[in-house]
Amino acid sequence: MNPTTWGASRTKYGVARRRAITLGCALAVLLGAIVAVPAPAMAVAQQRVTVEATVGTDRQVTVTLACAAAKTCSGKLALKLSTGGTATLAYSVKARGSQTLNWKISTAHYRAFTKRGTATLSIAGTATKPNTAKFTHRATVKPAQPQFALARTNYTIEANRSLPLQLTCAAAAGCAGTVQLKLGSSVLTQANARGKKGTHTVHLTLSTAQVVALKTTATKYTAVVTETKPDAVQHATTLQLKKAAPKPDPEPEPPVRGASKAYAERNWTPTAYDSCPAALHASYQTIGPDGKIYPTWHPAQVTNPATGELCTFGHEHGADPRSSQLFDWVAAFYAPDDLVAGEPVGLPFGYTSEELENYGHEHGGMAMRHEDNGGHKVFVANDVKMLDAHRSWLRLSDGSQLVCSFLIKQHQGSWSPDATSNNAHESLYAARCNDGTEIITSILTRFGNANEMFGTCAPDTAIPTVGSVLPAGDGGRRIIPTTDCVRANPTDWTLYELWESDSKITAPDGTVLAAFDPWFGIRNPSRMYDASASTATTNGISRPLDLAWYAENPAADYLWAGLNHVERFDYTDPRSPFTGAQRDFYLGELQLAPTPDTTGIVYSDPYGGAAKTKRTVGAIQQLIRPGSVLGTVQLSRQKFDAKADYGSNNGVHAPN
Known part of the structure; x- marks a missing residue:
């Protein structure tokens, strides 16, 4: 990711839940509420690191570094996740600017991390500018949790072939993503989903052939929700679908088909x-x-x-x-x-x-x-x-x-x-x-x-x-x-x-x-x-x-x-x-x-x-x-x- 302000970083990745702690010395790590720690006489707190407390399905561990000095701040951060994986990230931040660093952990390490349900992120930092300092910090990170959820699993396809799915957003800052209706591995239709905290209705439109082929009991229909805000999370829910009750009017005669x-x-x-x-x-x-x-x-x-x-x-x-x-x-x-x-x-x-x-x-x-x-x-x-x-x-x-x-x-x-x-x-x-x-x-x-x-x-x-x-x-x-x-x-x-x-x-x-x-x-x-x-x-x-x-x-x-x-x-x-x-x-x-x-x-x-x-x-x-x-x-x-x-x-x- 390119350098960006803290606010822009949060907007792009949908980060709504950050915690930070301020450490004394030339480089300080924030996680949770900012707590002031007396700084040594020879070290001025010119640099700060913020760690995102959640890791989504994009497998990104996100660190944002800010430089409060009138000169460039630079150095290295050594990251280690207790469930597996290490990385060294170099940073160089312009005066009074910020830089977001991303470490994408491997699929295997992410699998181990989600299986454990939590991990300790150890950070060892070496600052070289504007002054030298070393620091260590331990922070807890957790897998991001879905914030969009289907309010129910039984739905009726309306006469206009619309499927009204009810999604509930639990995030205070709102939710965003896409919803796909799948039959087996085939995607039948999809729509964007976005809204504030609360329940929203997303309308998926099926084709005529898809409605005609709809089974009375369909255990293979799934709604796949891919969230982008507040975190990158994907989850699937099995749906029971049925057609709207037919009108009492008599069935029309089948169309006469000509031959091509x-x-x-x-x-x-x-x-x-x-x-x-x-x-x-x-x-x-x-x-x-x-x-x-x-x-x-x-x-x-x-x-x-x-x-x-x-x-x-x-x-x-x-x-x-x-x-x-x-x-x-x-x-x-x-x-x-x-x-x-x-x-x-x-x-x-x-x-x-x-x-x-x-x-x-x-x-x-x-x-x-x-x-x-x-x-x-x-x-x-x-x-x-x-x-x-x-x-x-x-x-x-x-x-x-x-x-x-x-x-x-x-x-x-x-x-x-x-x-x-x-x-x-x-x-x-x-x-x-x-x-x-x-x-x-x-x-x-x-x-x-x-x-x-x-x-x-x-x-x-x-x-x-x-x-x-x-x-x-x-x-x-x-x-x-x-x-x-x-x-x-x-x-x-x-x-x-x-x-x-x-x-x-x-x-x-x-x-x-x-x-x-x-x-x-x-x-x-x-x-x-x-x-x-x-x-x-x-x-x-x-x-x-x-x-x-x-x-x-x-x-x-x-x-x-x-x-x-x-x-x-x-x-x-x-x-x-x-x-x-x-x-x-x-x-x-x-x-x-x-x-x-x-x-x-x-x-x-x-x-x-x-x-x-x-x-x-x-x-x-x-x-x-x-x-x-x-x-x-x-x-x-x-x-x-x-x-x-x-x-x-x-x-x-x-x-x-």
Whole structure:
């Protein structure tokens, strides 16, 4: 902590209970009421030390030193806690100024301290200016105690989805902090809490989907109170929640759900290699924000309820989104306002493309873009410790680690010529961090320019392609293996396909409200760009699998090992190792700016542009809330799922 006055220090840390004792000599320690002690004739009491009597969950032992002399006071304080831990703090205080020194004890020492319930803080001081003196003092410190408490544990969710929590503040100087409602490890909603001594009501607002999903008896709902004033303390209370009694009016008829194009026209149909029926695949559905039915995530292999036996779909959608700490939060965000009990919620595949068609009809000048079902892939990263551009851990104001969780859905087909020319692919990007950062976006991400790609052997040289009518990009690129490159050197790196995004949500005047740039890699794509097979109107591709059976120098290492001794088979055969199911991803920048609306909600076009606070036809709702740390800070890129294979022994094959 930077030097500050005593008063400012107390305000920042919420210190309302300090005790001090004045010692004679050049340096005196205060704890409790100030008691004058006769000073030796040669030592003038020019310096004073105040010790905070409580230690919060931030693990800070706080010492404030004041200099009453007309010259600088300096020296050292040696601190020792009886339950474990020592530190030496140097001080240099300007004349008639003050300086606050913090000693953050280790987690283990704090645990021992709180288990004991009290500790003796021994202070040995050596003053060098304005005169020399030594002193010792023993003070008692105790763990900070919660001052906010829930007045009761049984609550009813009101008809407007509000949860009125009653908090009682016991501190004379008032209390402040935040309250989170959690279900298991998932944060459902949160609000700030602040007030004078007494009882206050804090209103938490739940989403429609969260209220619909509310159980009659819910023992896993907890209210987590994180206090910042008068001390840093966190505590949790189990809640019993129930819904408000329904009105006596008759229940309305369930809404009639129409089918999206992704569900009705772009859904999956079995091939000769697949054993699951199309109707079973169609049962994996969710209701999107527009009230339409969309396909969503499912396992690559399931039990067919009609036969009781395992069957395969032949394609996969990546990580199970339910393994993400953000799933309930994101699923609720994409649920329609008229959702009724029993209707499914999840990640709607093809929602952005559906809105693109609506936006295009209203505004004109936008080419339609609908993608195949199998290309939708999910990526999950929980509790990621964030690094700045210098690879240093980012921390909160209390010194704790900045941690974020991510849930991403990216359409990334790796079997057809589509991505050799088309740069726009549907993305869903959600992140939530313990500094308050929150973002949920759905856009068509442009990976570089249309009619342009890059090859693995020359990743900085653009390769012109043809056929796309999609808009130009503003960053990023698609690095796709080329036949010449892989044929000359068939290795894991020449075959590695990498899509680098550069996504933004911008206001009508061009102001960037959110910028994020995850990358997506494929280690076993089933296609390579083939210039020799391309024409003036088409983009040619070839199959990595076929390199195993070339008459001259067949590929025999890495994924091709052993294939040249097998009778040739088609690239769609499940025996092929080139399925596009071995994927990894990279997290990079996450920069957010405040939106015009304090809720963080804006409505952009399907490409993330022209974001406004009011919805228009075809506009997509985006959530952008900067945190206390993340904003304009530069982040390091981190890689995940380096060995992930979502097509292992589950019937997955190209096209996937």
